[in-house]
Amino acid sequence: MNSPRDGARADLTVRPRRLRATPAMRRLVAETRLHAADLILPLFVREGTEPRPLSSMPGIVQHTTESVRAIVNEAADLGLGGVMLFGVPDAKDAIGSGATDPDGILNQATRVVAAEVGDALVVQTDLCLDEFTDHGHCGVLDSEGRVDNDATLLRYRDMAVAQAESGSELVGLSGMMDGQVAAVRDELDARGFQNTAILAYSAKYASAFYGPFREAVGSTLKGDRKTYQQDPANRREGLRETLLDLEQGADIVMVKPAMSYLDVLADVAAVSTVPVWAYQVSGEYSMIEAAAANGWIDRERAIFESVTGIRRAGADAVLTYYAPEIAQTLRDQ
Known part of the structure; x- marks a missing residue:
């Protein structure tokens, strides 16, 4: 170590602080x-005529097919990359019939949003059954009450076509069924939708941070999803699932949640030959909001630090409920 000269002044050649000296x-x-273009806004659209605020996610609402028009036009004006649509139906059944009904809420909303901003934003749709099933699972159940992987793939095939016909440019496969990417790609291609892209939720974990999302989609989940979503203890498994999805033709892969799985995100980004996204989920949003409301953290700094950390770990784009706020702040700056 260099000896000090002139009292407390050290003889240092390398001073990293030089590059931190001024804004x-x-x-x-x-x-x-x-950048605004790297942000995707998740949106919930319900049946009915009035938007419904979510108590567990301050500032977020379940939109209607009318109120969603304003928010997607705002998103387009701010230069966001896209919107991810989730449907919130009134009626549910064992097989999630509403998911493939052309007049079901998600397909209705997709047509509305595609007509409004389809030229300015990538219109994306959640391809999963959990919002539409009365048991709340991401697939259909067998006679023993277990999620039937292969029977579920048949439903996913039909969902993919229904969403593509409604105007979805990218279907987000979030159900974590084995072989879902191959099944959906095969069906889309066979039905003439070769240009509809697939976002694979490749490393999706059975996380406690989805809690507020249950309110957002009106979940009626019985039990848990640990038999098909990944164990939070497993890192290599996330990479294995991603490689399988890449082999099956995924156009984009994703890690979900984001902040507790930055190691998995970095692993995936290091090997992926396609874009890598991450989802800053409802619980991550709600924790920031709750801490800020109590005066425990600087809200704006926490928002930017959290999303920057996700990008730094390797995400090319981030799904975040903060997308419009971040984009507006970037524009103002």
Whole structure:
């Protein structure tokens, strides 16, 4: 170590703090940047005539097919990359019939949004049965009450076609069924939708951070999803699932949740030959909101730090409920 000279002054040649000295310097040498085009806004659309605020997600609502028009036009004006649509139906049954009904709420909403902003945003749809089944699972159940993987794939095939016919440019396979990417790609191609892209929720974990999402989609889940979503203890498994989805033709792969799985995200980003996304889920949003409301953290700094961390770990794009706010702040700056 160098000996000090002139009292407390050290003889240092390398001083990393030089590059942190001013806001302009920090901005110039920043390794990770946020852009509006790298953000995707998840949206919930319900049946009915009035939007419904979510108590567990302050500032987020279940939209109607009318109120969603304004928010997607705002998203387009802000330059966001896209919107991911989730349907919230009134009626549910064992096989999730509403998911494939052309007049079901998600397919209705997709047509509305595609007509409004289809030229400006990538219109994306959640391809999963959990919002539409009365038992709340992501697939159909067998006689023993277990999720039947292969029978579920048949439903996913039909869902993919219904969503593509409604105007979805990208279907988000979030159910974590084995072989779902191959099944959906095969059906889309056979039905003339070769240009409809597939987002594979490749590393999706059975997480406690989905809690507020249950309210958002009106979940009626009985039991848990540990037999098909991944164990939070497993890192290599996330990479294995991703490689399988890449082999089956996924156009984009995703890690969900984001903040507790940055190691998995970095692993996936290191090997993926297609874009890698991550989902900052409802619980992550609600924790920031709750802590900020109590004065425990600086809300805006926490929002930007959390999303920057997800991008830094390797996400090319981030699904976040903060997308419009971040984009507006970037524009103002």
